[in-house]
Amino acid sequence: MSIFIDRQTCVCVQGITGSEGSFWTKHMIDLGTKVVCGVTPGKEGQTVEGVPVYHSVRNAIRQHNIDATMLFVPPKLTKDAVFEALDAGIKKIVMIADGIPLHEMMLIRARALEEKAFVVGGNTSGVISPKEAMMGSFPHWIERVYKKGSIGVMTRSGSLTNEVTAMIVEAGYGVSSLIGVGGDPVPGARFAEFLPLYQSDPETQAVVIIGELGGTMEEEVAEAMINQTFTKPLVAFLGGRTAPKGQKMGHAGAIITGGKGSVQHKIEILEKAGAKVADRPRKVGKLLEELGVKKD
Amino acid sequence: MKLYEYQAKTVFSEHKIQVPNSRLIPKGEVNADLLSVGYPCVIKAQVLSGGRGKRGLIQLVKNQENALFQIQRLFELEPSMKYLLVEEAIRIDKEIYVSITVDAPSGKAVLIASESGGVEIETLAVEHPERIMMEPIDLRYGLMPHQARHIAYQMNLSGNQIKQMIQILMNLYDIFIKYDAELVEINPLFATKEDTLIAGDGKIMIDDNSVFRQPRFAQTETDYSSEAAYEASLEGIPFIQFNGDIGLMCAGAGLTTTVYDLIHYEGGTVANYLEFGGPNYRKAVKAMEICLKVPSKVILIVTFGTIARADVMAEGIVEAIKKLNPDRPIVTCIRGTNEAHAVELLKEAGLTPLFDTEEAVRTAVRLAKGENR
Numbered sequence: 001m002s003i004f005i006d007r008q009t010c011v012c013v014q015g016i017t018g019s020e021g022s023f024w025t026k027h028m029i030d031l032g033t034k035v036v037c038g039v040t041p042g043k044e045g046q047t048v049e050g051v052p053v054y055h056s057v058r059n060a061i062r063q064h065n066i067d068a069t070m071l072f073v074p075p076k077l078t079k080d081a082v083f084e085a086l087d088a089g090i091k092k093i094v095m096i097a098d099g100i101p102l103h104e105m106m107l108i109r110a111r112a113l114e115e116k117a118f119v120v121g122g123n124t125s126g127v128i129s130p131k132e133a134m135m136g137s138f139p140h141w142i143e144r145v146y147k148k149g150s151i152g153v154m155t156r157s158g159s160l161t162n163e164v165t166a167m168i169v170e171a172g173y174g175v176s177s178l179i180g181v182g183g184d185p186v187p188g189a190r191f192a193e194f195l196p197l198y199q200s201d202p203e204t205q206a207v208v209i210i211g212e213l214g215g216t217m218e219e220e221v222a223e224a225m226i227n228q229t230f231t232k233p234l235v236a237f238l239g240g241r242t243a244p245k246g247q248k249m250g251h252a253g254a255i256i257t258g259g260k261g262s263v264q265h266k267i268e269i270l271e272k273a274g275a276k277v278a279d280r281p282r283k284v285g286k287l288l289e290e291l292g293v294k295k296d
Numbered sequence: 297m298k299l300y301e302y303q304a305k306t307v308f309s310e311h312k313i314q315v316p317n318s319r320l321i322p323k324g325e326v327n328a329d330l331l332s333v334g335y336p337c338v339i340k341a342q343v344l345s346g347g348r349g350k351r352g353l354i355q356l357v358k359n360q361e362n363a364l365f366q367i368q369r370l371f372e373l374e375p376s377m378k379y380l381l382v383e384e385a386i387r388i389d390k391e392i393y394v395s396i397t398v399d400a401p402s403g404k405a406v407l408i409a410s411e412s413g414g415v416e417i418e419t420l421a422v423e424h425p426e427r428i429m430m431e432p433i434d435l436r437y438g439l440m441p442h443q444a445r446h447i448a449y450q451m452n453l454s455g456n457q458i459k460q461m462i463q464i465l466m467n468l469y470d471i472f473i474k475y476d477a478e479l480v481e482i483n484p485l486f487a488t489k490e491d492t493l494i495a496g497d498g499k500i501m502i503d504d505n506s507v508f509r510q511p512r513f514a515q516t517e518t519d520y521s522s523e524a525a526y527e528a529s530l531e532g533i534p535f536i537q538f539n540g541d542i543g544l545m546c547a548g549a550g551l552t553t554t555v556y557d558l559i560h561y562e563g564g565t566v567a568n569y570l571e572f573g574g575p576n577y578r579k580a581v582k583a584m585e586i587c588l589k590v591p592s593k594v595i596l597i598v599t600f601g602t603i604a605r606a607d608v609m610a611e612g613i614v615e616a617i618k619k620l621n622p623d624r625p626i627v628t629c630i631r632g633t634n635e636a637h638a639v640e641l642l643k644e645a646g647l648t649p650l651f652d653t654e655e656a657v658r659t660a661v662r663l664a665k666g667e668n669r
Contacts, residue, residue, distance in 0.1 A: 280654070281653070
């Protein structure tokens with residue numbers, strides 16, 4: 001069992017005929033993902049890796065049961081593709097595009113909340129459960145990075161995720177399910193929203209979050225630990241500790257978060273909640289051990 | 297992308313938000329024209345960094361002699377600055393804070409306002425959150441007039457000023473939408489003794505992902521601190537220049553930031569931050585060209601890419617070395633999709649590819665100190 005997707009999840013790929021779309025569809029299928037259909041306007045009747053292509057999500061869903069959809073769609077077209085999927089009633093969406101305009105991300109996030117849907121991304125590699133299924137673009141065939149195991153991972157980053165998971169594997173662990181919420185200031189789904197899934201997943205012993213400065217997602221995780229809705233061991237890696245102090249969001253950012261958002265604040269509240277915080281990727285495995293997490 | 301105060305105020309006055317009478321003084325063109333705003337006046341450095349008042353970059357002057365002295369001093373203090381803004385001094389009754397920004401968890405915008413504006417607003421937010429009003433705005437409907445009224449009536453303003461405040465808030469929201477802003481802020485907004493409201497300062501930040509549809513504020517070479525910074529921006533390559541020894545050429549913002557941390561933990565210093573991952577992973581030649589324009593003792597390349605394939609990046613690096621013949625050592629740590637092939641390519645080019653980020657960082661720090669690998 002894994003969270004978000006497994007081998008039974010019926011996946012649609014929007015933008016399947018594009019170069020990224022077809023390349024990663026092949027890898028998704030190779031890993032074991034059940035890709036049932038694809039969508040590219042104007043390409044109905046074609047197939048990609050044996051997967052039938054439709055003009056629209058509406059056409060596809062008439063022919064197939066769809067549980068989740070994966071978007072290989074450029075940033076400027078992402079909002080439309082997300083709304084097309086939500087309008088068709090799909091509740092699990094992964095969008096990887098890097099560069100989605102901020103105001104469009106706000107509309108996507110607000111709509112996702114209304115529909116009680118998981119819209120994961122943008123600016124992410126997606127979601128993977130090693131040896132099970134993936135929606136996104138992970139080098140799942142590199143065993144020292146994506147070995148199956150019992151550590152749940154949530155991340156705001158791409159390349160850094162490979163770096164950290166490689167260290168988790170080096171320390172003798174593996175990954176149960178990994179969710180990349182993405183690096184944009186307004187992600188479609190947030191860390192804390194996946195904690196209940198990890199909490200009830202028998203295959204996940206502990207969770208690692210890969211965070212960074214800015215925003216309040218790490219603080220929300222700490223809150224879930226403090227009010228005991230999440231009780232498994234948790235290790236956080238936070239980058240950007242020595243970064244020159246940026247003023248990206250000006251005063252308003254600081255006001256809105258009431259002083260939250262700095263790496264220092266995140267460390268304090270996570271440690272208060274009982275989490276361990278690593279200052280370099282290699283320490284993540286050691287801290288899992290300190291928390292008594294059994295090796296895979 | 298952050299706009300300068302004078303740009304923000306131009307936008308404000310186009311949207312009927314009152315700003316002080318002013319003149320923009322370009323570097324090297326100081327003349328008696330600035331007299332026309334009268335004395336006393338305020339001379340304000342047009343730089344993007346915050347805390348200008350505390351750094352002495354905003355000066356109140358009472359006569360022309362003093363004005364000319366301060367203008368010269370400020371241009372000397374900030375050599376890359378292009379403009380000074382000279383504004384009439386305003387007779388202030390009180391300072392108000394208003395802004396519109398993004399609330400990520402809800403996917404809504406939020407209007408933030410306080411009767412106690414000014415430089416200490418962040419402290420106020422922590423110590424007296426009850427003195428700050430926040431009004432969520434649903435982007436589908438926009439800011440409703442009743443919301444603006446609700447905020448304005450709580451500010452202890454005169455009847456006349458309340459009307460102006462409502463209009464300012466509505467117009468501020470129009471600006472937020474029109475310019476794809478992540479922040480529009482007026483702090484302070486002066487309530488004057490003449491019963492008006494005037495924007496004392498202005499901040500507009502345009503979302504970087506939306507700059508493509510905001511051509512009005514496209515930047516030119518003179519807006520950048522160096523040739524390297526300008527070239528990087530033309531390529532869409534994130535780049536920041538520092539004064540240290542190690543030039544970073546990494547892929548992925550998170551990984552680059554982590555390498556930056558690791559260098560500091562190991563006692564090294566960074567010459568530049570350059571991130572050529574994502575859509576830029578085929579631009580290794582350009583990336584190295586930019587890195588070589590920055591004074592540094594060693595270039596450190598760390599990647600762990602997926603879509604950004606290791607072999608493609610290695611090919612680019614080998615090509616860059618052949619073409620540019622770099623005058624300083626290069627340390628590589630390239631992993632990810634097709635990494636075995638990448639290692640072969642790098643070895644053929646005479647490099648010693650490393651596989652562990654921390655080891656690569658330590659090697660770069662040693663080389664930067666003049667030691668051997």
